[in-house]
Amino acid sequence: MKNEVAVVIVGAGPAGLATSACLNLLSISNIILERENCCASLWRHRAYDRLNLHLAKEFCHLPHMPHPPTAPTFIPKKDFIQYLEDYVSHFDVKPKYCRMVESAAFDGKAKRWCVMATNSESGVAEEYSCRFLVVATGENSKEFIPDVPGLESFNGEVLHSSKYKSGSKYSGKAVLVVGCGNSGMEIAYDLANYGAKSSILVRSPFHVLTKEIVQLGMTLLKSSPRNMVDDLVLSLGKLHFGDMSKYGIVSPSKGPFYLKETTGKSPVIDVGTLKKIESGDIQVLPELKRVDGNEAIFANGNSHRFDAIVFATGYRSTARKWLKEDDYLLNQDGMPKHDFPNHWKGKNGLYCAGFSRRGLAGLSMDAQNVANDIKMCYNNEM
Numbered sequence: 167m168k169n170e171v172a173v174v175i176v177g178a179g180p181a182g183l184a185t186s187a188c189l190n191l192l193s194i195s196n197i198i199l200e201r202e203n204c205c206a207s208l209w210r211h212r213a214y215d216r217l218n219l220h221l222a223k224e225f226c227h228l229p230h231m232p233h234p235p236t237a238p239t240f241i242p243k244k245d246f247i248q249y250l251e252d253y254v255s256h257f258d259v260k261p262k263y264c265r266m267v268e269s270a271a272f273d274g275k276a277k278r279w280c281v282m283a284t285n286s287e288s289g290v291a292e293e294y295s296c297r298f299l300v301v302a303t304g305e306n307s308k309e310f311i312p313d314v315p316g317l318e319s320f321n322g323e324v325l326h327s328s329k330y331k332s333g334s335k336y337s338g339k340a341v342l343v344v345g346c347g348n349s350g351m352e353i354a355y356d357l358a359n360y361g362a363k364s365s366i367l368v369r370s371p372f373h374v375l376t377k378e379i380v381q382l383g384m385t386l387l388k389s390s391p392r393n394m395v396d397d398l399v400l401s402l403g404k405l406h407f408g409d410m411s412k413y414g415i416v417s418p419s420k421g422p423f424y425l426k427e428t429t430g431k432s433p434v435i436d437v438g439t440l441k442k443i444e445s446g447d448i449q450v451l452p453e454l455k456r457v458d459g460n461e462a463i464f465a466n467g468n469s470h471r472f473d474a475i476v477f478a479t480g481y482r483s484t485a486r487k488w489l490k491e492d493d494y495l496l497n498q499d500g501m502p503k504h505d506f507p508n509h510w511k512g513k514n515g516l517y518c519a520g521f522s523r524r525g526l527a528g529l530s531m532d533a534q535n536v537a538n539d540i541k542m543c544y545n546n547e548m
């Protein structure tokens with residue numbers, strides 16, 4: 167049986183939910199296909215216990231529903247999940263869950279997209295035909311773990327940061343965190359707090375700022391040139407943290423907002439990790455060369471024994487695994503070919519939302535742009 171609808175949105179994270187809400191407000195029929203059995207699965211199931219939004223609330227709301235004045239500036243994860251549930255019911259968003267989209271191809275004759283999804287509850291393949299297709303599967307759709315020689319010989323626990331919940335089960339144990347992005351730095355902090363022997367691997371320069379400095383920078387970016395804001399926040403960061411080079415922490419030559427907006431790489435927003443590095447509660451180690459049994463051998467030739475390794479080595483987009491024909495919107499890494507703000511519109515009624523490298527604030531803009539453009543095309547075709 168073929169399901170006919172105007173718009174199919176793939177993904178029920180904040181971007182898909184926001185796009186569906188905006189289309190509902192414009193009375194454009196749409197459905198969301200979501201592989202998990204819930205919305206906002208990243209926030210519910212792939213985020214550690216102590217995670218909070220690390221941008222101020224004014225940069226973290228979806229279209230047409232700002233956070234209330236009574237909400238804290240930095241919103242706890244559980245409150246953000248409640249906010250998304252309220253959003254779904256307020257805008258009557260009804261995702262179809264347990265639908266893994268396996269392929270999407272454009273039929274040039276019929277001028278419609280054919281989307282194939284597997285219903286993971288029934289095992290049945292379902293076909294959807296739509297005029298417009300929105301990719302909302304996220305920049306962080308699949309966990310990335312690098313190849314490390316000898317890792318298969320490691321007889322401790324190996325996990326990706328998306329599976330880490332808290333340090334409570336690692337008290338007294340030696341844990342290596344590979345990756346010093348926001349996940350790695352916060353997980354290393356959490357481990358130390360729970361009395362684990364916490365080590366973190368740093369292999370390249372990265373920015374460290376406080377959430378207040380980032381909030382100031384985001385606010386200034388609304389009216390000031392990015393390079394000026396970068397210079398200011400870098401100076402404030404240096405004033406606040408001092409020189410961390412003796413711990414192997416050095417700043418990149420390009421500014422934090424430049425790197426975020428051009429590469430997607432976020433500056434680390436410190437939760438207290440730097441203080442624990444300075445106090446020796448967290449050990450900084452160089453690039454990992456190989457693993458041999460319980461030993462990890464590093465670029466400086468030293469080796470250390472570990473009980474567990476947490477790969478906080480980031481994520482990848484998976485959009486090009488199922489979006490077969492697209493020579494315009496997304497590159498082979500499943501990320502936009504065109505720079506912000508021209509990244510969200512493809513050809514033949516194809517769009518993406520949530521790939522602006524600007525987090526929740528960016529996806530909110532995407533959702534409104536996509537819905538308004540679909541409305542305009544829809545009216546022109548009627």
Ligand SMILES: Cc1cc2nc3c(=O)[nH]c(=O)nc-3n(C[C@H](O)[C@H](O)[C@H](O)COP(=O)(O)OP(=O)(O)OC[C@H]3O[C@@H](n4cnc5c(N)ncnc54)[C@H](O)[C@@H]3O)c2cc1C
Pocket residue numbers: 176177178179180181182199200201202205206207208209212213217218219220221225226265266267268302303304305306307349484488519520521524525526527529
């Ligand atoms: C640990 C972590 C913390 C973060 N903290 C912040 C923060 O504080 N502030 C901020 O602005 N941003 C933050 N981000 C960035 C984050 O990506 C965005 O906030 C937001 O979750 C992106 O929403 P999204 O809908 O684009 O993607 P996601 O939330 O990743 O949702 C994508 C959805 O698509 C579904 N999906 C994927 N492939 C398929 C398929 N083939 N078929 C069907 N469904 C599919 C997934 O199951 C998922 O539900 C954080 C990211 C991570 C990983």
Ligand SMILES: NC(=O)C1=CN([C@@H]2O[C@H](COP(=O)(O)OP(=O)(O)OC[C@H]3O[C@@H](n4cnc5c(N)ncnc54)[C@H](OP(=O)(O)O)[C@@H]3O)[C@@H](O)[C@H]2O)C=CC1
Pocket residue numbers: 217218219220221306312327344345346347348349350352367369370430431432454478479480481
């Ligand atoms: N709200 C919050 O508090 C949080 C938000 N986030 C957000 O989630 C997103 C994902 O963050 P995160 O999970 O930290 O992933 P990131 O992609 O930001 O960081 C990945 C880290 O892994 C390192 N890495 C990758 N491959 C290797 C390797 N082979 N050997 C050693 N190190 C390696 C990278 O180093 P290199 O640069 O050298 O490649 C980098 O330090 C980001 O946008 C982040 O801001 C994450 C956690 C908390």
Ligand SMILES: O=C(O)C(=O)Cc1c[nH]c2ccccc12
Pocket residue numbers: 221380423426432433523524525526
């Ligand atoms: O933390 C993330 O993944 C985000 O994308 C949030 C975000 C958007 N713009 C930023 C600029 C600096 C630090 C974090 C972010």
